[in-house]
Amino acid sequence: MKTSEDHIVKIAKALSDKTRVRILQDIAKRGSVTCGDAINVACLSQPTVSHHIKVLVDAGLLNADKNGRHVIITVNKEVLKEFTELVSVSTKR
């Protein structure tokens, strides 16, 4: 059984790195990007960006859909909304 803390922590961890937040914001602004696009935004090596995207996908914040040799990445707005609501609710008395 996963507690609400676990859920909050997992997503907060994903949001706790500047590069990842930048990538997330860029995707949100542009609707969708490929990993290559994200590399340009992050200005870091390809493996590093690949790792960051994995963290965001694992947290549920991003959707990654393979399309040929590209991977199309979009923001999972549902999960983001869930997160902000969970943080709000669980800190309301």
Next chain:
Amino acid sequence: MKTSEDHIVKIAKALSDKTRVRILQDIAKRGSVTCGDAINVACLSQPTVSHHIKVLVDAGLLNADKNGRHVIITVNKEVLKEFTELVSVSTKR
């Protein structure tokens, strides 16, 4: 100049540890606690809990008001609200 990423990252970092989220939730539930209360909730050493509270205070999520030898800790709801709104808005296109 601090970007919105910086702000999100700082607070997300504070929320990216299970102990800190647990402490935050406990304070929210009870209205206010002392550091000693937080130690009981966390079941960790006093210095460790002191460190965690410091991280939360530095992120702006907690208010700490000295009262005699106790420190009264409350949740800074404004900052929490700011955070959830900033996350929501900055990921809306």
Next chain:
DNA sequence: TCGATATATTGAAATATATCAATGTATTAT
């Protein structure tokens, strides 16, 4: 098929974080 492109994985190094025991500081009670 072969080379090029897009992304993932592995292994290693550097840095950051969580944790505790020991100690310091401030405040209250006796």
Next chain:
DNA sequence: ATAATACATTGATATATTTCAATATATCGA
């Protein structure tokens, strides 16, 4: 004044995270 209480700080260790180079895998185009 002194002892006890509440909390903070320091220094050390263990673990986690970030990053890259090297390499692997999958797909497309010629």
